[in-house]
Amino acid sequence: MKFSAPLVSGRLVKRYKRFLADVLLDDNGGAITAHCANPGSMLGLKEPGSRVWLSASDNPKRKLKYSWEVIEADGALVGINTAHPNKLVEEALEAGRIAGLTGYQTLRREVKYGKNSRIDILLEGADGAKTYVEVKNVHLMRKAGLAEFPDSVTARGAKHLVELGDMVAEGHRAAMVFLVQRPDCSRMSLADDIDPAYAAAFAEARRAGVEAFAIGCDVRLDGIDAVKPVEIIA
Incomplete structure (x- = not known):
């Protein structure tokens, strides 16, 4: 971008x-x-x-x-601009930079789903298979090299995790993509001391079959690109 x-x-x-x-x-x-x-x-x-x-x-x-x-x-x-993550992840998906989320035929954004919600990105294969992708921006770092999410309580974020789990239950694939908008982090974890409810919802979503990916950014003064995998240690 x-x-x-x-x-x-x-x-x-x-x-x-x-x-x-x-x-x-x-x-x-x-x-x-x-x-x-x-x-x-x-x-x-x-x-x-x-x-x-x-x-x-x-x-x-x-x-x-x-x-x-x-x-x-x-x-x-x-x-720090949270208006950009969906576009950055879209570009990364189209470039094949998120291993495990490649080979799809179409990509659509802001598609209605769940209980009066919109999914950030809907991936669809040639066979009609759907993968629901929710994007979260990450820029908190309290320990060198370790990004954390969230930086404040997010009831909305927990709701999204529940709805992703619902999509898996309906037979679809669902994934959380954490976009780390800082180049100095190679790992990411959940800030469960800041929002224990979100951490619990994330653990439950993973048990339900929701997948999780994190990708780090090259941040420059002429643009930002999501380019490198970040290890999730939550």
């Missing part, structure tokens, strides 16, 4: 009200408020003074011109 235009750099002043971030732009650009497309706690990724990069929109109807895309944390570039 390439950014449509060069990113704008600055220093984070504060992130607040979940979806807002004040940033002091470099090159005497002054202080601005950017959209933060991330509903999580962003634990470890919101320190004031951190170097950040923003995308700029030329849409005059947008209330906020800038969107927060990348932060420098722990010596690495980390993608």
